[in-house]
Amino acid sequence: MASPALWQRxxxxxALASTSRNVTRTFTTTTAVAMARQRPGAxxxxxxxxxxxxxxxxxHNLSEIHPLLDHYxxxxxxxxxxxxxTPKLWASAPPLDNxxxxxxxxxxxxxxxxxxxTKDDLKKFLKRALVVKRTSNMTTAGKIPSMYALxxxxxxxxxxxxxxxxxxxxxxxxxxATNRAMxxxxxxxxxxxxxxxxxxxxxxxxxxxxxxxRPPGFGNRCNHYxxxxxxCIGILDISAKVWGSRNPMNVIKATFEALSLKQKLPEDIARxxxxxxxxxxxxxYGANE
Amino acid sequence: xxxxxxxxxxxxxxxAARLRRIAVPDTKMNLAISxxxxxxxxxxxxxxxxxxxxxxxxxVTTPDNIATRRLWLExxxxxxxxxxxxxxxxxxxxxxxxxxxxxxQNLAAGNRAQFIKGLQPGExxxxxxxxxxxxxRDALEKGAGGELLCRAI
Numbered sequence: 001m002a003s004p005a006l007w008q009r010x011x012x013x014x015a016l017a018s019t020s021r022n023v024t025r026t027f028t029t030t031t032a033v034a035m036a037r038q039r040p041g042a043x044x045x046x047x048x049x050x051x052x053x054x055x056x057x058x059x060h061n062l063s064e065i066h067p068l069l070d071h072y073x074x075x076x077x078x079x080x081x082x083x084x085x086t087p088k089l090w091a092s093a094p095p096l097d098n099x100x101x102x103x104x105x106x107x108x109x110x111x112x113x114x115x116x117x118t119k120d121d122l123k124k125f126l127k128r129a130l131v132v133k134r135t136s137n138m139t140t141a142g143k144i145p146s147m148y149a150l151x152x153x154x155x156x157x158x159x160x161x162x163x164x165x166x167x168x169x170x171x172x173x174x175x176x177a178t179n180r181a182m183x184x185x186x187x188x189x190x191x192x193x194x195x196x197x198x199x200x201x202x203x204x205x206x207x208x209x210x211x212x213x214r215p216p217g218f219g220n221r222c223n224h225y226x227x228x229x230x231x232c233i234g235i236l237d238i239s240a241k242v243w244g245s246r247n248p249m250n251v252i253k254a255t256f257e258a259l260s261l262k263q264k265l266p267e268d269i270a271r272x273x274x275x276x277x278x279x280x281x282x283x284x285y286g287a288n289e
Numbered sequence: 290x291x292x293x294x295x296x297x298x299x300x301x302x303x304x305a306a307r308l309r310r311i312a313v314p315d316t317k318m319n320l321a322i323s324x325x326x327x328x329x330x331x332x333x334x335x336x337x338x339x340x341x342x343x344x345x346x347x348x349v350t351t352p353d354n355i356a357t358r359r360l361w362l363e364x365x366x367x368x369x370x371x372x373x374x375x376x377x378x379x380x381x382x383x384x385x386x387x388x389x390x391x392x393x394q395n396l397a398a399g400n401r402a403q404f405i406k407g408l409q410p411g412e413x414x415x416x417x418x419x420x421x422x423x424x425x426r427d428a429l430e431k432g433a434g435g436e437l438l439c440r441a442i
Contacts (some may be wrong), residue, residue, distance in 0.1 A: 198411075269411035
């Protein structure tokens, strides 16, 4: 079967051939030659009259690149050669300023997702737009308003992330923030898949947060932003207190920093000290069995 | 006479500076606390030496060389991180903390006792008892309370 590129060239060649006649069908080179030869009253075959290359009796070898028929620019192949399969490049006008500004971020590609996650998994993720506010950029022309959104996404099983986005419209800003959040997913350690391993104290800018590990059934008794983040991560029992600034953006960023950076697993502690570690709750009291 | 918080500061700063080994004053209390740290796996070794380096052979402590005597502690690192992050004094000259067995049991369980926070996973507390300087859980095994010197994590 002829390749699609070859088909395109055949159609182009036949279109050239049929300008002077009212033939609009598309046909292969061999058919064209055969039909030309069979035309009654014709002494020579009808071929494309290309100025400068008009040799009677010759047909262009359409499987090779022709300088006139293939004059549009093509990308070179991996080894630098040009062939009929290389796609054509068309110069495009640069996008207008407002088109650029109003495009939401490109949707997430699977390469930027953590190992094992697919785009279908992303659809099941929890999405929470926790902060949506109106910002304004003061310029000589006056105040230029813009909408800012901070979105937290998570699957409730230990993977979560947050992203920020700005746009003229809230919906687009939220969409940008969501896409960025999907790209910034991280895994969080949870003890027993329900709480943190130990108490954490963390300072982020002017926000101080104390997290405390709590027993099963306790619930997430904490700041409402931390509560949403815990439900996205899958933390079921935690106690937290925010000291100092309670600015929502900083509370959210502080929480993500603290829970991802500051947790030390008992296995790592034991390995550093050269000790064996045993979870008394699981081994001797048989929890989760 | 250097107090126990001097050792806490030296050990903590040595780990933060990623030193291989540190020299601390050679006293009975420092030796006792260093032994507990060694048994718990925070440091790789304790040895005597002078102010320049540990002794390769045993050197008797005499009034002539006592000013140069030091205890050398070999510090440990794992996964590009210090094994000991923080070592702080609990009982201070301004406020001495002495605990009974019930209070020590609370601390070991992670609960507060006498304005002292409970121990976190991986944290130890060193106290001086009638049986000597012991880690908190060893003191509980012996049923002994005492002055809570310091805590390390």
